[in-house]
Amino acid sequence: MKLPALVLGIGAMVCVAGSAFALQGDADQTAAIQRLTARSEIVQALELAPDLEPGSEADLIELTEIPAPPFEEAARASRFAEMLQATGLAQASIDAVGNVIARRAGSGAGETVAIVAHLDTVFPAGTDVTVRRRGGRLYAPGIGDDTRGLVLLLNVARLLERAEIRTVADILFVGSVGEEGLGDLRGVRHLLRRGGPRVDRMIAIDGGSDSRIVNQALGSRRYRVTLTGPGGHSWGDFGLANPAHALGRVTHYFDEAAALVVNTGAPASYNVGRIGGGTSVNAVPSESWAEIDLRSVDPAQVDRLEQALRDAVTQALDEQNRARDRGESLHADFELIGDRPSGTVPLETLLVQQALAVTRFLGLRPQLGAASTDANLPIADGLPAITLGRGGTGGGAHAIEEWWAPRDAHIAVQRALLVLVASAGVVD
Template identity: 50%
Template sequence: MNRKLTLFTFAFVATYYTTLPLLAQQTNPKTPPVAGVDKRYIDEVKALGDQPAVKKAFQIFVDLEPQTKQDHLNLTETPSPPFKEGVRAKKYAAMLKEAGADSVWIDEVSNVIAKRKGRSGKRTVVVESHLDTVFPEGTDVKVKYKGDTLYAPGIGDDTRGLTAILAVLKGMEKAAIETDADVLFVGAVGEEGLGDLRGVKHLLRKGSQKVDSYIAVDGDGISSIVHRGLGSHRYRITFKGPGGHSYGSFGIVNPHGALGKAIHYFTTEADKVTRQGVKTTYSVSVVGGGTSVNAIPYESWMEVDMRSESPEKLNEVDQLLQTAVQRALTEENGMKRQGPDLTVDVKKIGDRPSGKTEQTTAIVQRAMAVTTYMNATPQLEVASTNANTPIALGIPAVTIGSGGIGGGEHSLNEWWLNDKGYLGMQRILLLLLAEAGLDKGTTASGTKAGARR
């Protein structure tokens, strides 16, 4: 036997068997290595995915695709303008009831809440999407087709989310999946714009039912995990004076002068403090006032937006705005030659809390493990969603996507494409079961082992 060949063979075999475990790990589609995910959560999610009832639900989501599409179209074509979500709320409540929820109600602010009782009911898990769109009353919301792509205002944000959690409820019912915790399926009002998260703020208000974990469904895809809430403060600031003729009343206070000074002082100082540290933004977004080129205005106003995931940084920029406004008021009044003083009205029109659910928290770890199980790469992100409120209250919370591919949010050309959209429901279900607990009453065959109700 050739000695060189023998040595080569030995080296090859040794190398092969040394690297085999690594190769297996890299090629196993169910357990790709992901930094920051505790192995116990990977194992937990895999065990859930191996349950016959869960596999049955996964197939049900595929089989339900035609009905899910019809639900999506029906909800999209039901207008839900800001502060006028009532019509869609009634329709969604009826759909949740038909899907098999134990009880369904619409609360004082028009949130739709469907309860599916858990075996013990010792904990409560919320899975939620928002009912409202950004589009005003009268917007044409008829769905249009371009090939397989659906176009309509609000079709993705967040009508798809509503459709997804409705399908999850249907899948759980049809597969006879029981949870240990109670689950609330929620369609919330007031997520967009000046809605200021009013639906979730009401849902989680002091004295309301205790919620142990919160899963918001917003956006598309199966990779994103929002665990940091991007907080915002929004103001409408109005300087007011007597107004008058540009020549005959010359010397009275001019609200535009004060507004210009306030913008200058605010943006100059805000620029300095936002150049370092956690990303923090500010914008003088809308201005108005005045009646004619030959008239001194009686009012001048602006709307200001500031955002940060750091409460401290957000408050710092907020204080700069307050200081700039008062400085501008004092200086403009100091310039007057006649008439009354200028006044200012500072009104907060938006207050979205900020905060973070730590990456080491169980719900974030589970979301990452579920995403990994779905053969996707977890993407930890910061955003302004309904999860902001529970995060700020210390309730473990994340926002995940609803599957498929979409774009053009908040535009009339918003679109959504059903590219394996059922994966979104599978991901939501796995995370929900990880949080709510798969009850032993769910039998291996996927049939109920006793009454839940």
């Protein structure tokens, strides 16, 4: 069996230290992974993994060149469904929101492990998504995040088929819609709906590291705050309550209070990302707005940040309304434009321990981390879920200059396959 050389993971995720004992891992799981990887069909799959990489580059290029802007993933979904089915899966279908779903039946009583990569990119319609090759790298928007994740799913499905691995639990292959931005995880939200297909555990494939195991969901809540008032002429109506002036106070008070929240407790961040409104330099605006992003791995921290924002708006409006000479008072509206829950899968959880043991088996030093991915929803629902890397090396995620290169790309496929099979159980 080919054992990979050590690969350094590069990523923008937050590293979170686990206790030395826990990261050492559970001796039982280390032994279980050793038994699993001694089985002939698993040895065969691990040996085949590097051979699949050169051929799957064509899949990566083809899928990358099918644009998949937020809310417009349908064309890529239908091609990905065909590709999944061609790996030997009985049937790949597209659900009501556009997720691609293919089930590989296990021998058991219906437990299901889902493996998920997202179909959508952050790039709007009209972006040139032609793949260009320069110096061993493939350049194109979305090629790594997360199109390579989709290709990893294809290669895992191929290995299961070719090595004839029979699992106890069903495996659900999912190409999800709406992972990025205002998609707000709508694909996985639909998948995990009440009355949806059974999902007991989830492995999301996203991010670039071969050694990182994301067991913490970095949650975010996003608001658009709109301040409205009568509006009028800058000279003739001077003295009206001005929503743009109030918005400046909101930003100031929020920044002061939110900084205190971030400086105490779990890691958190906040950002006033966009502001706007008004019609002319010589008009008192009738409307001014801001879009604000609040994040933490701890839901209580996100609540505190939201409270800081609401208090800042109350105080700013109060002051601005009191300062006016005439006209109606200002009014504030909060619109929730994004909500990704946060949470943590405890280190003792079997899926996390299996991922630690597999990562060490591959000769890598595992790290735990936090990120915002499709796994946020199952984690917040209390389901065991982790995120593993997509393989290879890359850079420039969410930028037009995004690139990906196939360096040791099979390692991530081997890792995902082993964790998936360990979690699903192999039929004796």
